[in-house]
Amino acid sequence: MILPIHAAIRARLHEILTTTFGLAPADLPAIALELPPKRAFGDVAVPVAFELAKRLKKAPRAIAQELVAALGPIAGVTRVDAAPNGYLNFFLDRATFLRARLEGTVAPLAPSDAGKVIVEHTAINPNKAAHIGHLRNAALGDTLVRLLRFQGRPVEVQNYIDDTGVQVADVVVGFREIEGKTLADVKQLADSTRFDYTCWDLYARVGEWYEADKANLAKRGEALHAIEEGGNETAEMGAFIADRIVRCHLKTMARLNVDYDLLTWEGDILRLKFWSTTFEDLKRRKAIFLQTEGKLAGCWVMTIEDDDAPVTPEGEDDPEQREKVIVRSNGVVTYIGKDIANQFWKFGLLGMDFRYRAFTEIDGRTLFATTSDASLAPAHVPPFGKASAVYNVIDTRQAYLQKLLKQALATMGFQNEAAHSTHFAYEMVALSHATARELGYTVDPDGKPFVEVSGRKGLGVKADDLIDRLTNTAQAEVAKRNPALSADESRATAEAIAVAAVRYFLVKFTRNKVIAFDIDEALSFEGETGPYLQYAVARAGNIFGKLREREGLDEAAVTAALATADLAAINTGEDGDELWGLVLEAGRLDDVVDQAVRSLELSVVAKFAFSLAQSFSAFYHRQPILKEERRDVRLWRAAAVAYVRRQLTQALDLMGCDVPARM
């Protein structure tokens, strides 16, 4: 980690700027720390002199020189240069840096905020199999969770289950009206087929069925009504389908190392009257009002605040376009209302709580779900909700509604909660023309540059199909390379490789880039891919495997031996510079994680890991360890490998990827 050194440099600069330069603490410029473009320039670059030049009316170079003169010693820093252009370049104590990290004597910085964070992600409608689009949500959400935990923050992971909407109702309609099935039939089907796949196909057929005769849509209305009413077979079937599909999703997500603490069922929000309570609060605070005229007459609506809306031209203002329906004229709340109630609950502002039940056990850990049935309450339930910050991971198409959510908090007077209510938005996953064609869809080459995934049409790459394909491809390769492995071992390795391939693929893009998913590209294990990273770690591990086997040397022994090793190998020459560059790069992980969380740009972690693996691979080829005869050189190289391996393993873990010992 590099952040403790950054903190020390920053603290010292602050001190000098207030004392020697006489700047008021409130006046201090933000001190940015950068990585110099070339190693020879130093290890940490600070452009603060540029910032000060305007204020002090002096040349950056002169300021930089004065700063250097005033700086004095800083722990971990051996030298500071004032570059001719005005940069302040810090050189670190290489050997001390590496040794301290291998010995584990560097304390990480305390988290800036210790309060609980709720991250909600995945939230797939429980009526069909998960597809590639859902995977982007889960991969980003789970990675965010891991990054926050890495920073030392307590995180609660929630998965919102919309069991009351039209989506589940549609599948019920499909089973009952198209296939004439009873609840018993559906249960039998669930036990004898891949139920999420079965529903995937059925859901698409229901769409066609509605399309064929609009009168069929009446059946949807009836099903929705029956589900809301409860106490009938339609409702039971809906509940059964949702439960089973959620279990399918959990299994799919578990394959990808994604898990949750709590499943929030929308039905419970309704049954426990969360909405009624929120409704009264919103009315009391005048956050919503009953529209009495126009086409929204009879609806409870919320005014949409548009801060940057241009002035509406004379006479063209349509007030109803500035209003969002929260409660329909028939008295039924829209999903936004339910979301508002849920968001209030997340911050502990509702004055009510769910009841909880144990939903399932995953790896010995209980996954809880909300319930409205008190009789299911287990003895020990963790304290859910009451977070100080909330991240809702949901694609950018929902930006408008997420904005309303935040606005509702602010309007109700919860400014602080509104400020800590974050929509983690990302762009959608579509299909490349080639992949859509491969799935059997006809593509207009002059149409859109990609094909949008549609659960309603059954158009998409199912998550498990993708993982299966990746696993099979990987297993063939693993078996070829490692004939001694048993089938089980090679399968397990192949699964780890498949997971890394998918997850790396989904986080390497910046979040506001549409991914035109291409199956052939995703299936590749070469170049900038998850398996490339795993391969680098596996090779690093191999070096230590051989060191132990041949000389009984392990990481601890190497670390201990560094105390008496000559420093030339890390401090001098081209090889020393490369070795140190590798170590310094590996050390940046904490900085990278900070940056990723601040900007919600998780791709920086992926890019960092890839770049580190690249540097390692080059180092690996250029600077052999086992063959190296100079003891001190060998020790420092081995130490660098140990540290890189550790950091790269950590980075992969942050992206939810395991590292197989052999692959």
Place this chain on the structure above:
RNA sequence: GCGCCCGUAGCUCAGCUGGAUAGAGCGCCGGGCUUCGAACCCGUAGGUCGGAGGUUCGAAUCCUCCCGGGCGCACCA
């Protein structure tokens, strides 16, 4: 119409709060396995950073306008 996002090498994309010579992967071409695993490494070719103005000592990065593309703007969720 209004709002958000994207436009950088043949293709897919990086480029952090403006900063030191615009990078990577794939593809192309050419090298490197008597191995610490070639799922790798090294090298060549390839870019008016969509366009035009502006701010600045300095702009792919900030501002304005324009062009091209995507997505939102339901008494659906």
